[in-house]
Amino acid sequence: MELDNIEKLLNRYDEGETSLKEEKLLREYFSNEDVPEHLMSYKLMFAFSAKQAEETFEEKPKINSAKNRxxxxxxxxxxxxxxxxxxxxxxxxMLNNNDLGTISDEELALQKTKETLNMVSQFMNEGKSDLVYLKEFNNTKNKIIEID
Structure with a gap:
């Protein structure tokens, strides 16, 4: 194929106006060894695209289960x-003022308040007892730091 036709096809190829048959002709032309110096970049481009067309991936992409989780x-x-x-x-x-459990008797209200505060105190003491483990952890940490 003469050089003028190849250059016209290359111009059409750059514009995206070539057919598959014309692109096949260009690939065949650039697969030959005798390519003019000013068209060597096209030879590299067509060689790369031919190599990429031959490559296939056999391994399926792994789905990242951590992202899904x-x-x-x-x-x-x-x-x-x-x-x-x-x-x-x-x-x-659904709540209104009648459902708030108000107590009109002062003695009964005082007794209920004491029971409630006693219950809160018990929960606070249970939480405080768990802090002993944290203190032991800090003591162990301090011993390790002093050794280094």
Whole structure:
């Protein structure tokens, strides 16, 4: 094929106006060894595209299960928050002043208040007892740091 036709085909190829048959002719021309110096860049380009066409991937891409787990965990957290807001707002609408459990007798109110504060105190003491483990952890940490 003469050089003028190849250059015209290359101009059409650069504009994206060539047919598959014309592109095949260009690939065949540039697969030969005798290519003019000013067209060597096209030879490299067509050689690269031919090499890429021959390559196939045999291994299937692995799906990252950590990303999927993170996505599903995020979705679950959003649903839990949405349901919590829905049920909280629903329960607050059902309460009115008559349902608040007001006590008119002062002695009974004092007794209930003491029981409630005693219960809160017990829960606080249980939480405080767990802090002993944290203190032991800090002591061990300090011993290790002093050794270094």
């Amino acid at each position: 993170y996505a599903w965990t995020s979705i679950a957290a959003i649903l839990i928050v949405a349901l919590g807001i829905f049920f909280y707002s629903d329960s607050s609408r």
